[in-house]
Amino acid sequence: MSPRRTSAHNGEKDWENDSTISSPASIPEYTGPKLYKEPSFKSNKFIIHNAITRCCLAGKVNEPQKNKIVEEMETSTANHFLILFRDTSCQFRAVYTMNPETEEMVRLTGIGPRIIAPEMVESIYKYSSDRKQFTVIPSKTMSMSVDAFTIPGHFWQKRPGTPKKLGTPK
Numbered sequence: 001m002s003p004r005r006t007s008a009h010n011g012e013k014d015w016e017n018d019s020t021i022s023s024p025a026s027i028p029e030y031t032g033p034k035l036y037k038e039p040s041f042k043s044n045k046f047i048i049h050n051a052i053t054r055c056c057l058a059g060k061v062n063e064p065q066k067n068k069i070v071e072e073m074e075t076s077t078a079n080h081f082l083i084l085f086r087d088t089s090c091q092f093r094a095v096y097t098m099n100p101e102t103e104e105m106v107r108l109t110g111i112g113p114r115i116i117a118p119e120m121v122e123s124i125y126k127y128s129s130d131r132k133q134f135t136v137i138p139s140k141t142m143s144m145s146v147d148a149f150t151i152p153g154h155f156w157q158k159r160p161g162t163p164k165k166l167g168t169p170k
Helices: 003-009 045-056 060-075
Strands: 081-085 092-098 105-110 123-128 133-137 148-150
Touching: 045 060, 045 081, 045 092, 045 123, 045 133, 060 092, 060 105, 081 105
Parallel strands: 081 148
Antiparallel strands: 081 092, 092 105, 123 133, 123 148
């Protein structure tokens, strides 16, 4: 007797040769309630709202800007929001929405490029509600678990401002 046959006789199942699954034709078709549900994109609106309120724009002095951003988010039909930081010091600049099909980020409100392609992203962050802070995710891939991101400095446009006045002679 081979070792395989011995184990089958000891009450164990010989899965290669003695399957108990019926052929698909013999299984009656299921007519009960539909169990499969189309996957829906989970919204991070609440997390981003908390991040803006408690971390990015906390305090009385930022209240007008914070209220405007929260209002824009409430009227948006988007499910996934992202915060754009100026650089690694996590200085708030804008809120973007992400299109899951194209992975492009479109500015909802704030200061920054109107559209940001995934290859423009420099670093990505996740917001921790309990610690009220952002932590860097060691990845370059944008996904639905990302809450904030930065772009390289050369993507920030220099605005032509008013020319500086030369010192007036006294």
